[in-house]
Amino acid sequence: MSGVVRGASSGEIVGILLAAGRGRRFGSDKLMHPLADGRTMALAAAANLRPACDRVVVVLRAADHPLAARLVEAGCEILACPEADGGMGHSLAAGVRATADAAGWIVALADMPFIQPSTHRAIAAALRARASLAAPQYQGQRGHPVGFARQWREALSALTGDHGGRDILSAHRAQLVLRPVDDPGVLMDVDRPEQLPARPQAAPSTD
Known part of the structure; x- marks a missing residue:
């Protein structure tokens, strides 16, 4: 299988999809859970990013x-993080260290598969316009994904525990x-099966 992570080139915006959690509250491997369109949760999140x-x-x-x-077939690269049990911070730090020359990173979560591609593009555009930090806002609430410019490389690379980039955002809100978006998916993280939209029912037979 190809798709092994290579070093980033200067100027690249790299998406980091965090998919190393165990999903204990879900009751099974939620990355593999099929959505209403038949795609698994992780593949849908990757395709949108x-x-x-x-x-x-x-x-x-x-x-x-x-x-x-299948993620490689979808155009993604794979990075294994054996330290993932230590929390999301370890996974994010590993992704940033592996692409340390990037101009910025869009950090997305594999259990948020309903974020629209246009929202990810809005965050990428903000980074390319030299935003230091960027995030979508839906009906007054900040959501995911979050964009980090290159200046945060060292801080992101040193993350541990389960805080991810939250402390950076809290300390540097200014x-x-x-970016306002018309996308409720930015707030829809899936922790339990009942949080998923119901699958559409098949139309009754007319035979």
Whole structure:
């Protein structure tokens, strides 16, 4: 399987899709859970992120995850993070260290598969317009994904625990560019199966 992460080129916006959590509250591997359109949650999240970025790196617990080959086929690169049990910070730090020459990163979550591609593009555009930090806003609420410019490389690379980039955002709110979007998916993280939209029912037979 190809798709092993290579170093980033200067000027690239890299999407980092965090997909190394265990999803204990979901009750099973939620990355593999099929959505109403038949795609798994992780593949849908990756497909929505990919058009906005020069590259997408998916951080998994192990390189032999059952979805790894399909993610590579979708144009993503795979990064294994054995330290993922330590929390989201470890996964994010690993993704940034592996692409340390990037101009910026869009950090997305594999359990938020309903974010529209246009939202990811809006965050990428903010980074390319030299925003330091960027995030979407839906009906007054900040959502995901979050964009980080290159200046945060060292801070992101040193993350541990389960805070991700939250502390950076909290400490530097004045630098955060909010992009209003008409996309409720930016607030829809899936922790339990009942949070997923119901699958459409098949039309009754007319035979």
